[in-house]
Each structure stands twice: as C-alpha cells, then as structure tokens.
Amino acid sequence: MNILIIGGGGREHAMAWKVRQSARVNTIYCAPGNAGIMQIAEPVPVAPDDLRGLAAFARQHDVQLTIVGPEAPLCAGIVNEFHSHGLRIFGPDAHGAKLEGSKVFAKEFMRAHGIPTAPFAVFQQLDKALAHVKKKGAPLVVKADGLAGGKGVTVCQTEAEAELAIRAALEQRVFGQAGATILIEDLLHGEEASIMAVTDGKTIRALEPAQDHKRVYDNDTGPNTGGMGAYSPAPVITPAVLREIDHHVLQPALAGLRQEKIEYHGVLYAGVMIHQGRVQVLEFNVRFGDPETQAVLPRLRSDFVELCLAVADGRLQAHEMVWDPRPAVCVVLAAGGYPGPYHQHHPISGLAQAAALADVAVFHAGTERRQDQVVTKGGRVLGVTALGGSLSAAIARAYQAVACLHFEHAHFRWDIGAKALARL
Ligand code: AMP
Ligand code: GLY
Numbered sequence: 001m002n003i004l005i006i007g008g009g010g011r012e013h014a015m016a017w018k019v020r021q022s023a024r025v026n027t028i029y030c031a032p033g034n035a036g037i038m039q040i041a042e043p044v045p046v047a048p049d050d051l052r053g054l055a056a057f058a059r060q061h062d063v064q065l066t067i068v069g070p071e072a073p074l075c076a077g078i079v080n081e082f083h084s085h086g087l088r089i090f091g092p093d094a095h096g097a098k099l100e101g102s103k104v105f106a107k108e109f110m111r112a113h114g115i116p117t118a119p120f121a122v123f124q125q126l127d128k129a130l131a132h133v134k135k136k137g138a139p140l141v142v143k144a145d146g147l148a149g150g151k152g153v154t155v156c157q158t159e160a161e162a163e164l165a166i167r168a169a170l171e172q173r174v175f176g177q178a179g180a181t182i183l184i185e186d187l188l189h190g191e192e193a194s195i196m197a198v199t200d201g202k203t204i205r206a207l208e209p210a211q212d213h214k215r216v217y218d219n220d221t222g223p224n225t226g227g228m229g230a231y232s233p234a235p236v237i238t239p240a241v242l243r244e245i246d247h248h249v250l251q252p253a254l255a256g257l258r259q260e261k262i263e264y265h266g267v268l269y270a271g272v273m274i275h276q277g278r279v280q281v282l283e284f285n286v287r288f289g290d291p292e293t294q295a296v297l298p299r300l301r302s303d304f305v306e307l308c309l310a311v312a313d314g315r316l317q318a319h320e321m322v323w324d325p326r327p328a329v330c331v332v333l334a335a336g337g338y339p340g341p342y343h344q345h346h347p348i349s350g351l352a353q354a355a356a357l358a359d360v361a362v363f364h365a366g367t368e369r370r371q372d373q374v375v376t377k378g379g380r381v382l383g384v385t386a387l388g389g390s391l392s393a394a395i396a397r398a399y400q401a402v403a404c405l406h407f408e409h410a411h412f413r414w415d416i417g418a419k420a421l422a423r424l
Contacts, residue, residue, distance in 0.1 A: 227289070
C-alpha cells in the first residue's frame with residue numbers, strides 16, 4: 001500500500017524509516033519531508049498546510065493510510081478533511097486535537113475526568129491575573145492557552161517574573177491570539193517523563209516510556225528547546241508508576257473522550273511529573289513526541305504500519321506490539337544559535353560513516369539537499385539514535401556516531417541518558 005506522512009522533522013524521518021521496514025508498503029510520500037526522508041520517500045507537490053490539496057493528492061495517488069506528525073495540521077482539522085473524503089488517517093480530529101491546541105480545554109478535561117494535574121486558574125484580564133499572583137505568591141507557572149511553538153510556558157520563581165510573563169502574553173501579545181488567554185498554575189516538583197499512548201477510541205495502550213531533555217545545555221541548564229535528546233526506556237517509569245499512569249491518566253482520558261463524544265484515533269501523549277511514585281499530568285500532546293519517537297520507534301519490533309492501521313480502523317484491542325528490550329538513546333545535533341535565531345545552510349559531513357555503525361540510525365530533522373550536498377536548514381538538524389545491550393552501551397554508541405558528524409557551529413548535549421544511568 002501507499003503511505004503519506006505529514007511533517008518534515010526528525011520524528012517524521014523515524015516514522016518513515018519504520019514504515020519503510022513494513023513488507024506491506026509500496027510508495028511512501030511525505031509532505032514536506034527533509035533530505036533524509038527523501039532518500040526513502042517521494043515528494044508531494046502540495047503545501048503542507050493545504051489540507052484540501054493533501055486530501056486530493058492522497059486520493060489521486062491511492063494512499064491507503066496517512067500518518068500525521070505535527071500538531072498544527074491536526075488542530076487545523078486535517079483528519080476531518082480526510083474523513084470527509086473517506087480517506088484513512090492516523091490522528092485525532094480537530095475536536096480531539098484541542099487537548100494540545102488549548103491548554104485551558106486540556107485542564108478542564110482533566111478536571112472533569114479526575115486526571116491528576118496542578119491546580120490552575122484562567123485569565124484574560126491583566127489586573128485579575130496580577131491580583132491572583134499577589135494572592136498566591138511565587139513560584140508559579142504561566143502558560144499561554146494556544147499553540148506557541150513550545151515557548152508559551154514560563155516557570156516563575158518570583159512574583160516579578162510572573163508579572164513579566166503575564167504582561168508579555170496579555171499586554172504585549174508576544175504569542176498573538178494564542179496568549180490572549182492564560183493559565184496560571186502551581187509549580188510541580190519531581191522528574192518528568194513522556195508517555196505516548198495510542199488509542200482507537202475503544203482501547204488505549206502505552207508505548208514504551210521515554211524521557212526528553214528540554215534544556216539546551218548539560219545538566220538541564222539554559223533555555224528550553226524542542227528537545228535535545230531522548231532515551232527509552234525511562235527508569236523513572238517503574239512498572240508500579242506505569243500502572244499508576246494507566247489507572248489515573250490513560251483510562252480516565254479514554255473514558256473522558258468517549259463521554260465527550262470525541263472520536264480519537266491516534267496518539268495521546270501525556271507529559272507527566274513523577275514525585276514519590278505519584279503522577280501528575282503537565283500537558284497532553286496529540287501526536288508523537290520529537291525526539292522521543294526517535295528513541296522509541298527503533299525499539300518497536302512489530303510492524304508500525306499494522307499498528308497505525310489498527311488504530312485508524314478501531315482494531316487496537318487485537319493488535320500486539322512487540323518491543324526490543326535493548327535501550328535506545330537519541331542525541332540531537334543542533335545548529336549554532338538554537339534555540340534562538342540559528343545558522344543555516346552549512347554542509348553536513350560524515351552522514352554515511354555514522355549510519356554505517358551497527359545499531360545506529362541517523363534521523364534528519366532540519367536538513368535539505370542543495371545540489372549534491374546535504375546542508376543544515378532547521379534549528380534541530382539531526383537526531384542520532386543508537387541501541388545498545390545496556391544503557392551505557394547505547395550512550396557510548398550514540399556518541400561514537402555523533403563524533404563522525406560535522407557541520408559548522410554544531411552543538412549538542414554530552415549528558416543524554418546520564419540521568420537514567422544515575423537512577424540505575
Ligand atoms: P508544557 O508545555 O505544559 O508541558 O510545559 C513545558 C514545560 O514546562 C514542561 O515540560 C515542564 O518542564 C514545565 N512545566 C509546565 N507546567 C509545569 C508545572 N505545573 N510545574 C512544573 N513545571 C512545569
Ligand atoms: N519532546 C516534546 C514534544 O514533542 O513536545
């Protein structure tokens with residue numbers, strides 16, 4: 001069958017790479033893709049935000065399954081559009097996607113369905129928000145309601161910081177309409193982890209857990225990024241914690257979706273905080289994580305296309321996922337300047353040498369082909385994943401591959417997986 005993948009980052013390269021391994025697949029199409037994806041997929045001459053155009057393309061090219069990577073097309077209703085043409089697609093519709101597209105919607109959903117999360121209040125008026133901060137005191141977390149490219153959350157240690165964050169959103173409108181409504185919530189302590197679950201609206205199943213590294217520098221310092229690396233499994237998610245997550249987060253979320261009559265066929269990703277074995281949800285995402293996917297999919301031994309079909313067709317109950325017990329580590333190579341304004345168009349060398357190492361996959365994120373060269377394009381450029389017989393072996397192998405790769409002003413973290421090693 002032919003498959004269409006929407007997106008063009010490291011997550012989508014990992015998905016395309018896994019789809020390519022399925023015996024059922026003929027042609028993979030990808031919109032917009034990147035230099036790595038285009039080695040295994042065909043380009044789509046349609047703008048990635050032209051949902052009608054994409055549906056028309058899928059019909060014309062006999063696409064039997066579309067898999068959506070990023071949240072923006074899901075929030076914009078790509079699933080509604082495809083369903084209206086009878087096309088099969090993996091992902092929630094626009095209603096379900098509000099769990100990521102509106103933090104207020106997500107928090108109210110959690111409150112209504114008994115899912116543990118930090119206490120919160122919602123504001124649109126500056127004076128009321130500032131008065132709330134005076135009353136509560138710091139620390140606090142200020143969040144823009146809508147999609148803000150991962151920049152809408154400010155953890156505030158002081159009241160002054162909270163005031164700045166509130167004014168930035170409500171007064172200066174730095175997030176535009178996405179910050180016209182804000183949430184102010186209590187700060188949670190503990191260790192974060194990512195649980196990506198798949199659901200067909202009747203069954204919900206967690207994939208192997210992962211942990212992301214959001215800060216740009218070693219030891220979790222510096223500004224937040226989209227993610228500088230990941231590893232799977234996450235030792236903080238013990239079997240007992242996983243049961244807690246299933247019981248208090250995943251099953252209530254599934255019941256809530258059904259009760260609110262939200263048709264949901266896709267990923268429900270819970271960003272959770274774990275403290276003394278108790279779990280609280282920080283956020284929901286409605287798609288695979290990036291870079292968590294680059295650490296989790298290489299561990300999936302069973303067929304990824306079969307999994308996506310089972311989710312899209314409502315047959316998840318009967319589907320069995322099989323996992324490689326070996327840990328995987330993904331190290332992200334970022335462009336100079338990232339997460340601020342970053343360098344672009346630098347040639348990348350060593351791609352073939354790195355990929356030739358056993359149990360290594362080099363996933364492209366922000367790359368493009370210019371003549372005969374692969375050059376940098378995005379802030380996160382490559383995700384280098386390695387499997388190993390132990391976590392330390394996986395880490396060593398990943399950094400061995402990283403050492404093969406070069407582009408001007410590249411930077412990456414040296415401590416991916418170190419937190420998990422310390423826990424083991
Ligand atoms: P979110 O997009 O809501 O996950 O927020 C992004 C990041 O901000 C999370 O990964 C956490 O590191 C941090 N964060 C968000 N909410 C809280 C909270 N209530 N307490 C502590 N940290 C938080
Ligand atoms: N790695 C965090 C995310 O995908 O949102």
